[in-house]
Amino acid sequence: MKPYIIFITGLFLLIALSALAQEKKLTLQDAVHLAIDKNRDLQVSRLEINKSAHKVREAKGYALPTVAASGQYLHFLQRQVTFLPGNFAGLADNQIATLRVGGTDAYVGGISLVQPVFQGEIFSGIRAAKLAESLSEEDLAFTQAIVVTEVKKAYLQALITNEQLKLQQQSIARNEQELKDSRSLLAQGRASRVDTLRAYITIENLRPDIIRLTNGVEIAKTVLKTTIGLPESEAIELTDSLSYDSTLPAILSATAWEEAVTARPEVTRLVITEKLNTEQIKLESASYLPRISAIGLAQTQTQANDFRFGDYKWPVSSYVGLQLSVPIFSGFRTAARIQQAKVSRLQSSTQLENTRELIRAEVKIALSRVEESRRRIESQGQTVSTAELSYRITRDRWKQGIASRLDLSDAELSLSQAKSNYLQAVYDYLTATVDLDKALGRIR
Known part of the structure; x- marks a missing residue:
């Protein structure tokens, strides 16, 4: 180590020690x-x-609105069942017909909004x-x-x-x-x-x-x-x-x-x-x-039996409205x-x-x-x-x-x-x- 470096190092140490001792x-x-x-x-x-x-x-x-986005994917091992009157399927009127509908894969996406009014x-x-x-x-x-x-x-x-x-x-x-x-x-x-x-x-x-x-x-x-x-x-x-x-x-x-x-x-x-x-x-x-809230929803969904997303149709449904909640009994x-x-x-x-x-x-x-x-x-x-x-x-x-x-x-x-x-x-x-x-x- 060069002498001037040793001198500078020693000087800094002396200054630091004097500061600590003060x-x-x-x-x-x-x-x-x-x-x-x-x-x-x-x-x-x-x-x-x-x-x-x-x-x-x-x-x-x-007091501010609550906005939420949601998405859902479902794969049906057995497709959904719809129940119909018997005469729709050539059965007796007192019988119930079952019909499997929809695809094996279902997709749902939407945006909901809730704004407290009162x-x-x-x-x-x-x-x-x-x-x-x-x-x-x-x-x-x-x-x-x-x-x-x-x-x-x-x-x-x-x-x-x-x-x-x-x-x-x-x-x-x-x-x-x-x-x-x-x-x-x-x-x-x-x-x-x-x-x-x-x-x-x-x-x-x-x-x-x-x-x-x-x-x-x-x-x-x-x-x-x-x-x-x-x-x-x-x-x-x-x-x-x-x-x-x-x-x-x-x-x-x-x-x-x-x-x-x-x-x-x-x-x-x-x-x-x-x-x-x-x-x-x-x-x-x-x-x-009572509580009153303004609500709204925009939702799209589709079902298919394959993963050809380009062929899917995405119909949109939406609504707005008011929701009223009246407390009656809370124990x-x-x-x-x-x-x-x-x-x-x-x-x-x-x-x-x-x-x-x-x-x-x-x-x-x-x-x-x-x-x-x-x-x-x-x-x-x-x-x-x-x-x-x-x-x-x-x-x-x-x-x-x-x-x-x-x-x-x-x-x-x-x-x-x-x-x-x-x-x-x-x-x-x-x-x-x-x-x-x-x-x-x-x-x-």
Whole structure:
């Protein structure tokens, strides 16, 4: 192989490897947009809409004419028999004469047409199919709300796990500094060996949490990629951060329920289901009505005893007319189907009423959780400031020999706990706002 070919091949391999190693940067909105495009559940829902559109086309097809061509070939091992009165064959009048007629080979071909003129179930079927198509669109909206909510929560879970890892690393850094100070003070005779050992043990007790949280970050990213629809092997980097925006206006609970009932796809879906069940009653009731169809047939036939097709005669017969079909008795099946449709409509009405009440409770709970987490953030923010001040004072006192090593450990633990509580409060607030958006139907 020539050297320049080896060089070009190696260059392409390096570019490919660098592209594979590059992490995909994702904001929260990027993750949502990717999920809407790539999530497999949403893809299935879109295919269902496509199938429903074809069902509408099928329903409309019942109003169009049906044209069929037919052909038939028969070879008679024994030719057909015609029965005639006896006097036609010189027999007594009370006798029946038999006469074999036709050829040994028979050919029949024709074209038939049936055009529905009046069939009540056709138009009910078209309306039902269109409602079913709208139903599948609402199913897509419902699935999208679930997927977007899951993606946002998975993204936030990955963020908080990463932030918890950073907090643990900060705690280890503080304790490592304290261990360094302990050794320095021990060398000066101003601290005991127990203080140094205690600082070392504290650091080693924190290291397993680093391993657990590091693995937790990878697990959270894997869950996020699966929810989005990305391949598990693709590396991603989350660019957003856990942050609290205190300027966001509060949502009025008085109008929240009305907004939710109007926007939620579950409610719209049940409203459409109720209409569909009403249309199903009309569809089944149409079975009691007569059916009128326009019919027509053009047919040619011939019979022969040989295969000299050029000598055959093909006489044509044709007709057009109207066909009337009046249902009289169907074993009570139609009445039973009508009653089933009425029960289904009653079920959908009850489900609609129940869903509205569940949404009312869901909105109330979501608003309560948002407000609760907002208050916790405000409270924990002050606690973190106080804990930081307490830690600095205790650390200075410990260096001066006024405070004990145990006091410093307590102050560091309180600071870590305060930061962790604040982080958890921000996470709870953000997840609560995600749940509130879903409860209000703001995710479409």
